[in-house]
Amino acid sequence: MSAGTLPPFDPDDPLGIDDLLEPEDLAVRSTVRKWAADRVLPHIADWYERGELPGIRELTRELGSLGALGMSLSGYGCTGAGAVQYGLACLELEAADSGIRSLVSVQGSLAMYAIHRFGSEEQKQRWLPRMAAGEVIGCFGLTEPDHGSDPAGMRTYAKRDGTDWVLTGRKMWITNGSVAGVAVVWARTDEGIRGFVVPTDTPGFSAPEIKHKWSLRASVTSELILDEVRLPADAVLPEATGLRGPLSCLSHARYGIIWGALGAARSSFASALEYARSREQFGRPIGGFQLTQAKLADMAVELHKGVLLAHHLGRRMDAGRLRPEQVSFGKLNNVREAIEICRTARTILGANGISLEYPVMRHATNLESVLTYEGTVEMHQLVLGKALTGLDAFR
Numbered sequence: 001m002s003a004g005t006l007p008p009f010d011p012d013d014p015l016g017i018d019d020l021l022e023p024e025d026l027a028v029r030s031t032v033r034k035w036a037a038d039r040v041l042p043h044i045a046d047w048y049e050r051g052e053l054p055g056i057r058e059l060t061r062e063l064g065s066l067g068a069l070g071m072s073l074s075g076y077g078c079t080g081a082g083a084v085q086y087g088l089a090c091l092e093l094e095a096a097d098s099g100i101r102s103l104v105s106v107q108g109s110l111a112m113y114a115i116h117r118f119g120s121e122e123q124k125q126r127w128l129p130r131m132a133a134g135e136v137i138g139c140f141g142l143t144e145p146d147h148g149s150d151p152a153g154m155r156t157y158a159k160r161d162g163t164d165w166v167l168t169g170r171k172m173w174i175t176n177g178s179v180a181g182v183a184v185v186w187a188r189t190d191e192g193i194r195g196f197v198v199p200t201d202t203p204g205f206s207a208p209e210i211k212h213k214w215s216l217r218a219s220v221t222s223e224l225i226l227d228e229v230r231l232p233a234d235a236v237l238p239e240a241t242g243l244r245g246p247l248s249c250l251s252h253a254r255y256g257i258i259w260g261a262l263g264a265a266r267s268s269f270a271s272a273l274e275y276a277r278s279r280e281q282f283g284r285p286i287g288g289f290q291l292t293q294a295k296l297a298d299m300a301v302e303l304h305k306g307v308l309l310a311h312h313l314g315r316r317m318d319a320g321r322l323r324p325e326q327v328s329f330g331k332l333n334n335v336r337e338a339i340e341i342c343r344t345a346r347t348i349l350g351a352n353g354i355s356l357e358y359p360v361m362r363h364a365t366n367l368e369s370v371l372t373y374e375g376t377v378e379m380h381q382l383v384l385g386k387a388l389t390g391l392d393a394f395r
């Protein structure tokens with residue numbers, strides 16, 4: 001094949017990965033990209049600086065109208081999209097800001113997924129259609145002040161009182177907590193760890209917002225305080241016993257992060273590329289210096305390798321063949337590489353790189369949270385280390 005018959009080189013898609021996408025995938029991508037460009041990008045620097053996500057309820061309803069909430073779930077008003085479409089939506093949302101993608105991940109992949117997978121028919125009917133429409137925001141309470149990576153040690157306790165359950169304890173770092181209408185809360189019981197669907201107006205439940213964050217500033221993060229929260233017998237998720245329940249929700253959410261983190265990286269890369277072409281030093285564009293080109297080339301290689309990996313894992317998910325270790329592989333690689341891309345982009349922008357006028361520092365600081373939540377880098381290394389060696393190094 002001569003060079004003349006080859007498709008042109010596309011800096012946005014240097015490997016031609018778009019060839020893998022179906023027309024419906026492209027439609028989802030452009031719909032979500034346009035929504036984020038209209039509704040998030042014009043305001044995000046201001047929201048980030050103020051440390052707020054104003055209009056979160058309206059934004060959530062709009063995301064519901066787009067079909068982005070519980071997107072890969074079926075029935076109950078959910079879209080029933082394939083894994084690649086869900087991933088593409090996460091990427092586009094996180095290209096705007098990780099906070100928006102976190103809102104969608106927690107709503108769909110944690111709170112809704114838990115109810116969809118482990119809930120009773122009555123729980124599904126009661127919550128899922130309104131959550132899919134964005135009328136009710138959900139949160140997912142697993143982490144506690146003293147138990148993060150090792151949730152098996154959780155202290156939040158649900159005791160039986162007649163047929164009721166009474167929940168007492170504290171959860172920490174809970175995304176959407178203060179704005180949620182429903183919380184999926186994991187607690188220790190006499191029969192092991194169980195999940196509870198808690199309407200947040202139940203007496204004894206409160207969710208003070210955590211302030212002074214230097215990451216995910218345009219995202220609501222809260223403490224959950226459960227002070228003898230009395231729930232009826234049917235508040236428990238009937239199909240989840242033990243840590244298997246929350247861990248399978250996390251696996252689903254981590255899959256979205258594998259794609260999402262690449263959105264932050266893509267946005268930072270695009271910003272650095274444009275800057276490198278126009279910023280002049282020593283009488284020429286800095287993009288003409290070999291050291292800058294080496295950075296851009298390495299960033300592009302890692303970004304698009306990450307996209308290929310995400311596609312591969314998406315296809316395995318659709319085929320029902322995606323193992324948790326493979327999700328760890330993807331999250332470990334793509335978040336770690338994405339944060340490196342954002343940090344390198346920051347250097348290309350020089351002093352401007354630290355300004356909120358450009359997205360790179362915002363993305364880089366956001367990804368510090370993404371590196372830690374849904375399993376830290378070290379936890380995913382240990383998951384892979386165990387799978388490779390057969391030896392458990394967690395404790």
Ligand SMILES: Cc1cc2nc3c(=O)[nH]c(=O)nc-3n(C[C@H](O)[C@H](O)[C@H](O)COP(=O)(O)OP(=O)(O)OC[C@H]3O[C@@H](n4cnc5c(N)ncnc54)[C@H](O)[C@@H]3O)c2cc1C
Pocket residue numbers: 106140141142143145146147148149150172173174175176215216221369372373374375376377378379382393394395
């Ligand atoms: C912005 C934000 C939003 C969040 N949203 C939610 C949410 O919605 N719901 C929720 O339940 N949680 C949420 N989290 C909590 C998150 O999942 C936890 O922070 C994470 O699991 C890590 O727990 P930790 O912070 O307690 O760290 P720790 O578990 O205390 O870990 C501290 C360090 O020690 C390392 N470490 C721990 N054990 C080992 C070991 N065996 N070997 C080697 N290293 C080890 C860790 O990798 C880490 O580097 C959120 C966190 C943030 C920052």
